[in-house]
Amino acid sequence: MTALYISAAHKSSGKTILSTGICAALKNRGYSVQPFKKGPDYIDPVWLGLASGKPCHNLDFFTSTTRFIQSQFYLYAANNDVALV
Numbered sequence: 001m002t003a004l005y006i007s008a009a010h011k012s013s014g015k016t017i018l019s020t021g022i023c024a025a026l027k028n029r030g031y032s033v034q035p036f037k038k039g040p041d042y043i044d045p046v047w048l049g050l051a052s053g054k055p056c057h058n059l060d061f062f063t064s065t066t067r068f069i070q071s072q073f074y075l076y077a078a079n080n081d082v083a084l085v
Contacts, residue, residue, distance in 0.1 A: 003083040016044045019084055023051035031081040036073065038085060052084075059085065 006019050019035065026033045035048035035056040040063075045056035057076050059069045077083035 001077060001080055001083060003077065003085070005085045016047060020047045020051045023048055023084060026082055027052055032079070033082045033084060034077050034080040036076070036083065036085040048084075054080075 004022070006015050006022075008015050023033050023035055032054075033052040034054055035045075035052045036059050037045050037048065037056050038059050038061070040058070040060060045058065048056040057072060059073060061069065064072075073083070073085075
């Protein structure tokens with residue numbers, strides 16, 4: 001499994017558009033893509049889920065422990081070709 005982490009220095013920088021495009025492109029090429037979102041949001045996970053064909057899971061460091069986040073990441077990323085955070 002390959003893991004990709006998309007990050008930027010500030011909000012509204014295009015992370016969601018880039019991530020959604022990557023999910024859709026990889027899915028269209030036959031890869032199994034598991035999307036993750038860092039932090040609270042209601043709209044972005046919907047777009048990421050539609051693009052990848054899999055529900056997007058939240059990895060929120062403000063409401064969850066590191067151990068919980070790690071376990072969720074490994075649980076949902078398992079058996080996929082790509083995990084995208």
